[in-house]
Amino acid sequence: MGEMRLIEAVRQGLREELAADSSVFLIGQDIGVNGGVFRVTDGLLDEFGPERVIDSPLAESGMVGVAIGAAMNGLRPVVEVQFADFIFPAFNQIVSEAARMYYRTNGDYSVPIVIRAPYGGGVRGGLYHSQSVEAYFAHVPGLKVVVPSNPHDAKGLLKAAIRDNNPVLFFEHKLAYNTVQGDVPEGNYTVPIGKAAVRREGQQLSLISYGLSVHHCLEAAETLAAEGISCEVVDLRSVSPLDTETLLESVKKTGRVCIVHEDNLTGGVGAEVAAIVAKDAFEYLDAPVQRVAALDVPSFPYSPTLEDALLPGPPDIISAARELAAY
Amino acid sequence: MLANDGAHRFSDRLSDSGLDGADAQRVYRYMLLARAISEKSWLLTRQGRVLFSMPCDGQEAADVASAHALDTANDFIVPYARSLGAMLVKGMTTQEVMLNMFGKAADPNGGGRQMPMHWGYKQLGIISMGSSVGTTIPRASGVALASKLKGQNAVTMVYFGEGSASEGDFHEGLAFAGVHRLPVVFFCTNNGWATSVPVNLQSAEPQIAKRAEGYGFPGITVDGLDPLAVYQAVREAVARARSGGGPSLVEATTIRMMPHSSSDDHLRYRTPEELAAERELDPLPRFRDILLSAELLDDESDQALRDAVDQEVESAIEFADAAPFPAPESALNGVYAP
Numbered sequence: 327m328g329e330m331r332l333i334e335a336v337r338q339g340l341r342e343e344l345a346a347d348s349s350v351f352l353i354g355q356d357i358g359v360n361g362g363v364f365r366v367t368d369g370l371l372d373e374f375g376p377e378r379v380i381d382s383p384l385a386e387s388g389m390v391g392v393a394i395g396a397a398m399n400g401l402r403p404v405v406e407v408q409f410a411d412f413i414f415p416a417f418n419q420i421v422s423e424a425a426r427m428y429y430r431t432n433g434d435y436s437v438p439i440v441i442r443a444p445y446g447g448g449v450r451g452g453l454y455h456s457q458s459v460e461a462y463f464a465h466v467p468g469l470k471v472v473v474p475s476n477p478h479d480a481k482g483l484l485k486a487a488i489r490d491n492n493p494v495l496f497f498e499h500k501l502a503y504n505t506v507q508g509d510v511p512e513g514n515y516t517v518p519i520g521k522a523a524v525r526r527e528g529q530q531l532s533l534i535s536y537g538l539s540v541h542h543c544l545e546a547a548e549t550l551a552a553e554g555i556s557c558e559v560v561d562l563r564s565v566s567p568l569d570t571e572t573l574l575e576s577v578k579k580t581g582r583v584c585i586v587h588e589d590n591l592t593g594g595v596g597a598e599v600a601a602i603v604a605k606d607a608f609e610y611l612d613a614p615v616q617r618v619a620a621l622d623v624p625s626f627p628y629s630p631t632l633e634d635a636l637l638p639g640p641p642d643i644i645s646a647a648r649e650l651a652a653y
Numbered sequence: 654m655l656a657n658d659g660a661h662r663f664s665d666r667l668s669d670s671g672l673d674g675a676d677a678q679r680v681y682r683y684m685l686l687a688r689a690i691s692e693k694s695w696l697l698t699r700q701g702r703v704l705f706s707m708p709c710d711g712q713e714a715a716d717v718a719s720a721h722a723l724d725t726a727n728d729f730i731v732p733y734a735r736s737l738g739a740m741l742v743k744g745m746t747t748q749e750v751m752l753n754m755f756g757k758a759a760d761p762n763g764g765g766r767q768m769p770m771h772w773g774y775k776q777l778g779i780i781s782m783g784s785s786v787g788t789t790i791p792r793a794s795g796v797a798l799a800s801k802l803k804g805q806n807a808v809t810m811v812y813f814g815e816g817s818a819s820e821g822d823f824h825e826g827l828a829f830a831g832v833h834r835l836p837v838v839f840f841c842t843n844n845g846w847a848t849s850v851p852v853n854l855q856s857a858e859p860q861i862a863k864r865a866e867g868y869g870f871p872g873i874t875v876d877g878l879d880p881l882a883v884y885q886a887v888r889e890a891v892a893r894a895r896s897g898g899g900p901s902l903v904e905a906t907t908i909r910m911m912p913h914s915s916s917d918d919h920l921r922y923r924t925p926e927e928l929a930a931e932r933e934l935d936p937l938p939r940f941r942d943i944l945l946s947a948e949l950l951d952d953e954s955d956q957a958l959r960d961a962v963d964q965e966v967e968s969a970i971e972f973a974d975a976a977p978f979p980a981p982e983s984a985l986n987g988v989y990a991p
Contacts, residue, residue: 351802377802383832388791388825395795398780399729401802403795415821422785423792428990430783432764434775436990467988491990 328510333503335477335510336366336442339484340404342514344374347402350488351378353389354406354442363408364444364503390416390441394424397437402488410445410459410497411625417462424493425468436491440484444500445473446538446588447620447637451500452628458537458589458620463495464566464598470494470519471566475540477508479563482517490519499538499588506541522569524576528558531647532576534599535586536562539638543586546643555651565595573599574607581612582650586643591619613653616646663947670885672721674949680721680880681940681950682958684713687738688937689959689966690747691911694754694769698915702974703754707734707770708911711878714936715842715905716812717742718880722887723810729800731780731793731811732772734914735842739812744777747965751973758979765979778807787820789813790839794826797835797900808894810838810887815904816847818864819855827902831868834899838890839865841902842877844909849922865902877905878936908934 330338343350352367352374358381361368371379382389386407393403407413413420424437447456464471470492474480480498487494499506525540526547533543540561547557560576562569577583583603585596596617603615618638620626626633667677691710697703709716716738720730725743732739740750745761752760754769761774763781773781780796782789793811800807817823818841830837841861845852852859865872871893875882883905890901908931912919919928944950950958 383825383828385825385828387822388794388829391788391791391822391826392795392798392829395731395780395792395797396799396802397795398792399796399799399803399805401799418785419788419791419822422783423788426783427781429987430763430766430771431773431775431781432766433987433990434761434763435773435781438990470989 328512329507330477330510331504332474332477332480332498332506333364333366335481336484336498337368337370338510339481340367341370341373343485343488344370344378349400350402350404351380352404352406353380353382353393355382355384355408357381357406362406364500367406386412386416387419390419390424393439394419394427394437397439398427398435402438404440404442404488407441407443409455410443411454411457413441413443413459420463420469420493421466425466428492429468437493438491440487440494440496442496442498444503445497446499446501447626447633448501450628450630450633451626453625456626458587460495460497460565461589461594464595468492469566470564471497472519472564473497473537474563475502475537475561476506477510479517481510482515483519483563486516486519489516494519497537502538506538517563520564520567520569522563522572523561524558524572525561526557526559528556528580530556530580531582531584531650532558532560532573532580533584533586533643533647534560534562534573534576536565536595537588539586539588542638542640543643546640546647549640549644550647555647557647568598568602570602570606574603577603577607578610581610582653583611584616584618584643584646584650586618586638588620588638590622591617592622594619613650616650618642618646663943666881667947670881671888672881672884676721677944677949680717680884681944682962683717683738683741684880684937684940685958685962686741686747686965687713687717689962690737690750693966693970695911695915697754697970703769705769706754706915707913709735709737711908711910711931711935712842712844713738714880714940715877715883715907718883719810719840719887719903719905722884722891723808727778727807729778729780729796729807729809731789731796731809732782733786733789733812733814733817734770734782735814736772736812737770740772740779743779745774745779747969748972751969752976755973755976756978757973757976759976786813786817787822790817790822790826791829793837793839794830794835797830797837798833800836801833806895808836808838808891810840810891812840812842814847815841815843815845815852815855815861816850818861827864827868827900830900831870834897836894837900838887838894839900839902840887841904842907843904844907846909846913848913848917860904862902862904870900870902872902872904874904874906877907878934878939880936880940910935
């Protein structure tokens with residue numbers, strides 16, 4: 327075990343998979359000599375050489391298209407999209423090609439690629455370096471979408487994603503890279519895609535979240551505990567496929583549920599979770615399903631006063647939880 | 654051009670191109686077969702027995718001769734919907750084509766999940782295509798990148814029309830292949846039409862091959878109605894790719910004798926006179942005349958060949974029509990790979 331930052335856990339996961347499997351290679355912008363703009367791939371070019379750590383032209387669609395082709399010829403590419411905000415030029419390649427290749431070829435061709443991208447706000451990144459994009463991809467059958475909240479899961483889920491035979495979107499909160507630390511076991515372990523984790527046991531209310539927002543939920547739960555409101559915190563870890571069993575189990579126990587994400591409200595992962603809860607845990611509910619999410623603006627604006635007005639955080643969770651508890 | 658250049662000059666051109674007489678006969682047979690399948694498929698759509706078709710009439714010389722320049726057992730093809738001739742050369746049987754046309758369970762291109770003429774056949778090294786044209790171009794660079802990284806002695810050839818060359822993926826795929834000097838041949842069939850939009854509305858420079866210079870590798874335009882010219886150009890491009898010399902862009906100028914698809918009416922944007930004039934350029938009778946004058950074919954053997962091809966297509970239609978559809982309960986299978 328070693329205590330490390332989330333960014334180091336991602337790097338360690340990449341390094342171990344590159345070392346273990348010669349079919350794994352990395353492709354992305356600035357990932358070579360620069361080590362990535364966040365330094366996730368720092369040192370990997372020196373260790374594995376330019377054939378396995380490829381600095382791509384500034385062309386997201388081409389980069390993902392190349393990765394799909396390489397995967398169809400037996401390799402396991404890991405693509406880094408520099409910011410999740412810049413994934414949209416590759417949307418067609420991901421949704422129209424990677425996601426449906428296995429289905430449309432009736433199981434002949436699979437596309438084992440991982441597309442990593444830093445997401446999320448709170449870093450004054452403005453409209454184009456702050457977005458959460460998971461909901462666009464969670465909608466698409468054939469894709470898996472993973473959002474780790476801590477270093478242990480980041481490494482374990484990344485290794486599982488690289489070994490998975492399907493296209494996996496892997497979103498890393500850029501604020502979490504250096505602010506979230508935790509124990510990471512040495513060597514070979516994976517965290518299964520599609521399995522949630524209960525981060526805090528509680529009795530009265532379920533806070534269901536993923537990514538950096540899990541930490542906001544844990545912080546809020548601490549405050550709420552002091553007020554006598556016992557919160558359970560469920561970390562989805564994968565938003566597609568969803569671990570409906572674990573989230574329903576929690577909701578059935580507590581009878582009150584608040585879904586928390588940094589992505590904006592409408593059409594977000596919270597809407598899907600709410601629909602699942604409404605259908606399969608309706609008679610267990612003691613209060614309406616709540617959602618805490620970013621307000622419906624295009625993305626977080628640059629000025630601190632504006633971004634702070636829109637970013638959901640512990641105070642929003644606390645007030646939603648108080649309302650739920652009092653219902 | 655091929656017209657009436659006489660038997661002697663033809664035999665010179667044949668040896669220049671690297672083909673022998675048997676190769677020329679083989680190319681002719683596949684051209685005939687592609688045409689027969691295309692024509693029959695069109696009729697099947699008119700009869701309502703098949704729901705969609707994309708005719709390749711006019712493009713057979715380009716598709717067949719280009720694929721003939723590959724090592725068909727080891728090289729990869731990334732096709733588009735009009736690449737029927739190349740599919741046949743790569744080893745897809747007429748029965749398999751018809752299973753695809755009818756959307757049957759045994760269709761090796763996707764078990765009835767894909768629309769007709771949306772090719773992809775792993776065992777034959779045919780990389781699956783969808784309907785979103787141009788996405789195949791960086792994909793081909795990726796297949797070739799994997800060949801390079803694995804030390805696999807294979808060339809990848811991607812087929813697309815001049816309309817697809819307007820997609821951003823064209824630029825991105827060629828740029829990447831150029832940087833990494835990948836073993837890939839970009840084969841553009843320029844028939845002048847992207848459905849109803851003429852090439853002069855795609856670009857102010859209608860010669861697609863010129864763009865290769867911008868990516869740092871050779872580009873060449875050839876007469877796509879002349880199988881020898883196509884074969885010669887592609888053979889050179891394939892040899893360059895295989896020897897580590899990097900990619901090439903080969904543009905074959907062709908004609909589109911039929912509408913874009915069975916859902917299109919080309920008389921909305923082309924005149925009957927124009928179409929009749931284009932039909933005069935049909936590569937099939939021109940190649941037949943050449944083979945006749947070179948004594949690689951006579952009227953009798955030509956007729957026998959046509960009869961055999963027609964019989965092959967008819968029996969494949971019968972076979973595919975009688976084959977089972979996929980089971981409805983299989984519609985949910987295979988969303989995710991295990």
